[in-house]
Amino acid sequence: MDLKEIQNLIKFVSNSGVAEVKLETGDIKITIRTTLEGNSPDITYVQQAPMQQTMQQAAPVAPAAQAPVAPAVDENAKYITIKSPMIGTFYRKPAPDKPSFVEVGTSIGKGDVLCVVEAMKLFNEIEAEISGKIVKILVDDMSPVEFDQPLFLVDPS
Structure with missing residues (x-):
């Protein structure tokens, strides 16, 4: 750690x-x-x-x-963060042989499926709540994620 x-x-x-x-x-x-x-x-x-x-x-x-930390300027402040609504395993693809739901630079609309989070053998589709463009994918495919963990950065403009 x-x-x-x-x-x-x-x-x-x-x-x-x-x-x-x-x-x-x-x-x-x-x-x-x-x-x-x-x-x-x-x-x-x-x-x-x-x-x-x-x-x-x-x-x-x-x-x-315990050392004090100087506040850092966050260059990602202008972007909206899409977070995981649950604990589980993050998947970028609907199946291993299928393409990813989104890539960096993909334009998304409200309701578009961005990824899947598997929890207790249930695959939950995570949908976009906003429209915009994917700027950064913050989690690797097939990685464990926590509740409220940032998954994507979206430019709403």
Whole structure:
């Protein structure tokens, strides 16, 4: 898990109103606690290293994750983001032997099918809610996606 993923997780947790989130992946364990009164979040990072690693090798990870981040100028702000309405597997094609629903540069209309998200053996077609042109496809074919994860950038002009 890299620094950007940790920062995105912190932002998500602080905006969601959840009091505490625990995440364990491999030998990394992260706990994020926020206060419900609207005060600044109390964030705790814990990394469990394998027995062969010394504490000096594992310690630099936690302070680096708490470093302040300068706000970045988002060049994609003029585009509309189409997000996943559910957790599942993202597919750009209706079948392996068929062409993709959309490519970068494709003009789309409201109601056009953009992709399919498979959840629990159900294939859900994701339709465009706006008209425009696909500027960027943000997810690789056959990748897992989370709820509200950005899938496409669309230029509405």
